[in-house]
Amino acid sequence: MTELPTATGPVLLSVEDLVVEYATSRGPFRAVDHVNFRIPQGGSLAIVGESGCGKSTLARALVRLLKPESGRIILDGTDIAQLPERRLRPLRRHVQMVFQDPYGSLDPHLTAQQIVAEPLHVHGLSDRAQRARRAAELLDQVGLPPSALDRRPPEFSGGQRQRIGIARALASRPDLLVCDEATSALDVSVQAQVLDLLSELQKDTGIAYLVIAHHLGVVREISTELLVMRAGRIIESGPTATVLTSPSDPYTRALRRAALDPTTIRGVKPRHLLTSAPEGTPT
Amino acid sequence: MAEETPVTAGPPLLEATDLQIELITAHGVVRAVDGVSFTVRRGETVTLIGESGCGKSTTAMGVLRLLPEGLAVLSGSVRIAGRDIVADPDAARAVRGRTVSLIPQDPMTALSPVHTIGHQLGDALRLRHPGMTRTEARDKGVELLAQVRITEPRTRWKAYPHQFSGGMLQRILIATALAAEPELLVADEPTSALDATVQASVLDLLMELQERTGIGMLMITHDLGVARLVSDRIHVMKDGRFVESGSAQQIVERPAEPYTRELLAAVPRVGTWDEDGDGRSEPVAEEAAS
Numbered sequence: 001m002t003e004l005p006t007a008t009g010p011v012l013l014s015v016e017d018l019v020v021e022y023a024t025s026r027g028p029f030r031a032v033d034h035v036n037f038r039i040p041q042g043g044s045l046a047i048v049g050e051s052g053c054g055k056s057t058l059a060r061a062l063v064r065l066l067k068p069e070s071g072r073i074i075l076d077g078t079d080i081a082q083l084p085e086r087r088l089r090p091l092r093r094h095v096q097m098v099f100q101d102p103y104g105s106l107d108p109h110l111t112a113q114q115i116v117a118e119p120l121h122v123h124g125l126s127d128r129a130q131r132a133r134r135a136a137e138l139l140d141q142v143g144l145p146p147s148a149l150d151r152r153p154p155e156f157s158g159g160q161r162q163r164i165g166i167a168r169a170l171a172s173r174p175d176l177l178v179c180d181e182a183t184s185a186l187d188v189s190v191q192a193q194v195l196d197l198l199s200e201l202q203k204d205t206g207i208a209y210l211v212i213a214h215h216l217g218v219v220r221e222i223s224t225e226l227l228v229m230r231a232g233r234i235i236e237s238g239p240t241a242t243v244l245t246s247p248s249d250p251y252t253r254a255l256r257r258a259a260l261d262p263t264t265i266r267g268v269k270p271r272h273l274l275t276s277a278p279e280g281t282p283t
Numbered sequence: 284m285a286e287e288t289p290v291t292a293g294p295p296l297l298e299a300t301d302l303q304i305e306l307i308t309a310h311g312v313v314r315a316v317d318g319v320s321f322t323v324r325r326g327e328t329v330t331l332i333g334e335s336g337c338g339k340s341t342t343a344m345g346v347l348r349l350l351p352e353g354l355a356v357l358s359g360s361v362r363i364a365g366r367d368i369v370a371d372p373d374a375a376r377a378v379r380g381r382t383v384s385l386i387p388q389d390p391m392t393a394l395s396p397v398h399t400i401g402h403q404l405g406d407a408l409r410l411r412h413p414g415m416t417r418t419e420a421r422d423k424g425v426e427l428l429a430q431v432r433i434t435e436p437r438t439r440w441k442a443y444p445h446q447f448s449g450g451m452l453q454r455i456l457i458a459t460a461l462a463a464e465p466e467l468l469v470a471d472e473p474t475s476a477l478d479a480t481v482q483a484s485v486l487d488l489l490m491e492l493q494e495r496t497g498i499g500m501l502m503i504t505h506d507l508g509v510a511r512l513v514s515d516r517i518h519v520m521k522d523g524r525f526v527e528s529g530s531a532q533q534i535v536e537r538p539a540e541p542y543t544r545e546l547l548a549a550v551p552r553v554g555t556w557d558e559d560g561d562g563r564s565e566p567v568a569e570e571a572a573s
Contacts, residue, residue, distance in 0.1 A: 050478035051449075187334040187505065192549035214479065217551025246557040253558075258479035260508025261553040262535045269328070269513060269531075271494070274487040 009040040011074075012175055012208050013062070013095075018071035018081070020054070020061045031057040033232035034071070039176065039208050046211040046223030046240065048255065054232040055212045056100075059180045062210065063097045064088055076175070093123050093172035100181040102161035106153040112139060112164050113149040119171040138167040142197060159190035163197065170201070180212045195221050216259040220244055228252045294365075295322035296467040296499040297346065297383070301359035302369070304338070304345045315341040317523035318359070323467060326493065328500040330510045330531075333520035334546075340388075342520075343471045343503045347385055348375035363467070380410050384460035386470040390452035390477075394444040400455055401440035404428070407462035427458040431488060450481030454488065461492075467499045474509065486513060507550050511535045519543050 020032035031054045039045045049055045060066045062073060064080060073081045080091060099105035106115055116135040125131050139148055142163040153161055162182060169177055179198070183191040195218065201207060211222050219226060219240060226240040228249065236249040247253045257273070265273065304316035316338045323329045331339040344350045346361045348368050357369045364382045366374035379385075387393040394403055404427065405420040415423070421440060428436035431454040444452060453473060460468055470489070474482035490513060492498060504510050510517050514531040519542065527540040538544045 050480065188507075188549040189334060189545060192551070195551070215551065216479075217553045220553060221551050244554065244556060254480050256553075256556055257558070258483040259553045260506070260512055262507040262511035262547065262550060263552065264555055265508070265511045265535070267532075268515065269490060271487060271490040271512075273512065274483045274490070 009042055011038050012041045012043070012076065013039045013210075014072070014074040015062070016072040016074065018058070018061065018073065019069040020057050020066060021069045022057075028069075030069075031232055032061065032068070035229075035232075035234055037227055037234070037237070039210060041175065042202070042206040042208050043225065044202065044209040044211065044223045045225045045227065046213060046219040047227045047229055048213055048216060048219050049229035050214060050255075053229045055229050056180055058229070059097070059178050059210065059212050063095050063178055064092075065097075093119075094174055095176045095178060096169035096172055096174040097178045097180065098162070098165050098169050098182040100185060102158045102165060102185060103153075105165055106161055106168075108153045111150050111152055112144065112156070112167075115153075115164055116167045116171050119168060123172055135167075135171070138170055139164070141170070141201070142167045143193075157190070158186050159194060162186065162194055166194075166197065166201075170205075170207075174207065176208045176210060178210045178212070181214070182211075183218060184213065184215065191218070198222060216244060216256065217261065228255070293325055295324050296363070297321075297323040297501060298362040299342075299346060299359070300361075302342065302345065302361055303358045304341055304350070305356040305358075306341070306350075307354045307356070315523055316345060319518070319520070319523075319525050320359075321518055321525075321528070323499045323501050325466070325499050326497040327515045328493065328502055328513050330502040330504060330514040330517045331520050332504055332507065332510045332517055332546075334505060337520045338523040339503045339505075339520050340471055343385075343469050343501060346501070347379055347383065347469055348372060349379075349385070380407065380463045382463075382465055383467040383469060384463045384465040386453075386456055386460050386468060386473045388472040388475060390449050390456055391444075393456055394452065396444055399441050399443055400428075400447075404440075404455070404459050404462060407459045411463050424458075424462070427461055428455070430461070431455070431458045432484075433458070448481075450477055450485060453477060453481075453485050457485070457488065457492075465498065467501065469501045469503075471503045472505070473502075475504070475506070482509070489513070507535065507547060519546070 015035060015037050018032055018035045019030065021028040021030050035058060037045065047055045047058065057066065061068050068081050071081060072079045075091060075094060078091065080088060113132060113135045116138050117131040120131045120134055136149055144160060144163055183194050186194060202209065209222065211219065213219050223240045226238065226243045227234045228236040230251050236243060236247065236252045243252065247256050300320050301318050302316055303314065303318055306313045306315050319342060321329060331342055333339045345357055360367045360369050363378045366378065368375040401421060401424060404424040408420045408423055409415050425436045425440055428439060433439055433451060433454060447455065474485050477485060493500060502513060511531050517529065517531050517534040518525045519527045519534065521542055527534065527538065527543045534543060535547065538547060
């Protein structure tokens with residue numbers, strides 16, 4: 001276990017000794033295994049790892065879509081790890097999530113404006129006209145044109161849908177946005193636009209990010225602190241730039257080697273760049 | 284370059300000339316591929332790169348004539364092993380699974396879940412060698428599985444697809460493609476569904492196979508890193524056309540077209556790293572020691 005990422009500001013979220021398990025026919029499967037980290041207010045922490053490493057499970061536990069087996073998730077001084085739904089509800093607006101699949105995470109029957117206005121209603125803004133106005137502001141903030149307001153998800157591209165998902169998450173004025181592979185279903189040019197949007201929003205609002213990703217380049221653009229996860233555990237952590245330029249754990253080094261940045265590749269068909277990559281672990 | 288390396292000499296394995304593909308959809312006729320020309324020679328990897336909807340996969344499926352007949356209209360010519368598969372649909376059936384094989388995109392759904400790996404690989408082998416007995420097919424198949432680095436191939440012969448990871452399934456699909464002893468592989472995003480470290484092992488396998496056998500490859504990908512690594516030549520595709528074509532080095536290091544530059548600029552940089560170092564130690568310490 002390496003040291004905790006250094007918090008630069010007051011701690012917003014502190015995860016201590018978190019364990020998340022799934023029930024299987026062969027007994028409990030431990031997807032998150034004694035994980036510790038902190039996110040300062042306005043900070044940006046990324047978690048990288050490959051399929052099945054537990055990174056999405058961890059994200060789902062943080063927003064309490066899952067109930068952890070043990071450990072603490074301390075949000076602004078309150079441990080939400082085991083809170084019942086009734087007491088959790090008023091706290092939910094502080095942590096919002098942007099999901100991976102821009103096609104499955106929006107209600108196809110609602111207009112963009114209704115999708116973004118819904119959390120405003122849930123969080124107590126009862127005036128319909130005010131909700132509509134605020135939703136329009138949010139959609140403008142994520143770079144969608146006014147003509148988008150009355151259109152429904154099937155009429156939008158993947159990148160536009162992800163913008164609606166971000167606007168919906170921002171509607172609750174969260175302190176922390178959890179982005180679970182929020183750009184991985186997008187084309188690179190669209191991904192670049194969404195990453196730019198996230199950076200701008202952070203500059204403007206001071207929101208903190210927890211970014212779950214498998215792409216090291218994405219992580220490098222969006223985070224200042226990085227955790228590398230494998231088999232439910234954090235195997236390496238530190239400032240993103242340090243972990244990416246001089247990874248110390250053999251697995252992080254294998255991940256780093258397998259990340260193909262076209263601009264750093266030299267020569268014709270340089271297969272040697274791959275040869276020390278290990279085989280994937282069969283499941 | 285081609286003159287110096289005899290391995291890429293000879294007539295093209297695949298020669299597409301002014302290929303057009305129109306798809307008949309509910310919203311009318313869409314020209315998905317709008318007049319592209321390219322060749323793949325022995326020992327070469329030629330890559331079509333572009334974003335979703337650019338027509339790259341349609342091109343790959345078109346040259347194999349795997350698009351639904353009646354809903355896809357091909358024109359121009361595609362010559363494989365000297366036969367024009369656009370003019371003659373029978374030619375496509377004659378070369379598929381013999382001269383040319385496909386490695387499909389999604390390894391999780393490409394195999395039948397209710398038949399063993401051996402059953403499916405055996406079928407591919409007997410398509411190529413109709414006289415082959417089951418025992419011969421198994422021996423040859425086990426050999427192919429070993430070649431794609433499946434451990435304990437004899438035991439795994441009787442296993443079902445769900446008993447394998449995604450990376451192993453993709454290697455089994457490569458073995459199935461190789462059963463045809465093809466001269467040309469068409470690989471449609473062969474590693475896009477895989478984790479990075481697994482992608483690395485599959486790409487390494489394909490590149491090693493090419494070094495050893497001189498097989499030609501038509502690669503379809505959206506990933507510029509993959510394209511840069513595996514390709515001799517790259518065609519950048521947008522709206523059904525090639526906007527730029529050139530060597531892998533030229534496309535990445537000296538892109539001429541604004542669209543290619545935009546694509547490259549959009550790739551999140553991973554940057555360089557201390558590959559030979561042992562982690563956080565300072566290189567200065569080594570100098571002091573020597």
